[in-house]
Amino acid sequence: MALNQNAPTVVPTLRYDDASAAIRFLTETLGLTVGEVTHGPDGRVVHAELGWRNGTIMVSSRGKDPSPFDTGRACLYLVVEDPDGLHDRAVAAGAEIVMPLVDQEYGSREFATRDPEGNVWCFGTYQPAPLAPAVPS
Numbered sequence: 001m002a003l004n005q006n007a008p009t010v011v012p013t014l015r016y017d018d019a020s021a022a023i024r025f026l027t028e029t030l031g032l033t034v035g036e037v038t039h040g041p042d043g044r045v046v047h048a049e050l051g052w053r054n055g056t057i058m059v060s061s062r063g064k065d066p067s068p069f070d071t072g073r074a075c076l077y078l079v080v081e082d083p084d085g086l087h088d089r090a091v092a093a094g095a096e097i098v099m100p101l102v103d104q105e106y107g108s109r110e111f112a113t114r115d116p117e118g119n120v121w122c123f124g125t126y127q128p129a130p131l132a133p134a135v136p137s
Contacts, residue, residue: 007056008054008055008056011055011056011057011058012057012058012074012076013057013058013059013060013069014057014058014059014060014074014119015059015060015061015062015067015069015070015071016045016059016060016061016062016117017061017062017117018061018116018117019044019045019048019059019060019061020045021116022059022115022116022117023037023045023048023050023059025095025115025116026050026057026059026115026121027050028093029089029090029093029094029095029113030086030089030090030095030113030121030123031086031089032050032051032052032057033050033051033052034048034049034050034051035048035049035050035051035056036048036049037049040061044061045059045060045061046060046061047060048060052078053078053079055078057076073117073118073119073120074119074120075119075120075122076119076120076121076122077122077123077124078121078122078123079123079124079125079126079127080123080124080125081125083101083109083110083111083123083124083125084101084109086111086123087101087111087123090111090113095113095114096113096114097111097112097113098112098113098114098120099111099112099122104124104126106126107125107126108124108125108126109124109125110122110123110124110125110126111123111124
């Protein structure tokens with residue numbers, strides 16, 4: 001199968017105890033967009049895709065039984081053109097800000113917030129240039 005060269009090829013995946021609540025927080029508070037959401041027979045989210053610009057983050061509910069995919073908390077960095085505006089939106093929605101707006105030495109303006117289950121979401125203007133593709137061995 002040929003890869004779609006325009007689609008993301010690195011997709012962070014997060015598990016939540018309450019994935020539906022996480023999706024609400026991430027979309028309503030932080031501005032991610034909802035793509036596909038699939039629920040299991042018990043109503044739990046078995047697969048969801050959230051968009052951020054040209055990227056995708058997958059979200060699902062933790063299983064009832066231990067799984068190697070239930071890895072705990074993560075820290076994600078998302079590129080944003082207007083960190084001040086998004087910061088103000090997050091504060092107005094009651095989000096916990098763990099790093100206030102700051103101008104970094106490397107030229108980025110950033111802030112960070114924590115979602116209700118402890119993942120840290122960093123937003124800033126620093127946008128790394130694409131690296132040369134790795135060649136699988």
